[in-house]
Amino acid sequence: MSQSASEFYRSEFLRCWPWLEAAMKFYGPTHTKEQIWEEIATGRAQLWPMKNAVNLTTVMKHPSGLKDAHAWLAGGDLKEIQTWEPLMCKWAKENEGCHRSIIVGRRGWLKALEGYKELVTTYAKEL
DSSP: HHHHHHHHHHHHHHHHHHHHHHHHHHHHOOSHHHHHHHHHHHSSSSSOOOOOOEEEEEEEOOOOEEEEEEEEOOOOOOOHHHHHHHHHHHHHHHHHHEEEEESSSSSHHHHHSOOOOOOOOOOOOOO
């Protein structure tokens, strides 16, 4: 990432952090703030900043060759996220060769975004 691009994304990451942090509270502390930044800075994750929302994706390639655009943290204005989602899908298909988009989140996302179906339900128990 060039210096100016890195500075831009770092600035946007810090601006959007409250939305990302709030989303993490539902799933659990899988990453620290700096670990998430490291994923973005190294290109392992994609930051999608919007004016009043944000999404974080990764591209996952499975052993079978199936590639997923995996949206794992999102927050902010729902309408903006709904507008962003088709753009992300287009990017994932055309630029990354992804076969599907996967969203990890609460069930409300299923109603909020068109074309998705529930694949599995995950349960967690604190130990």
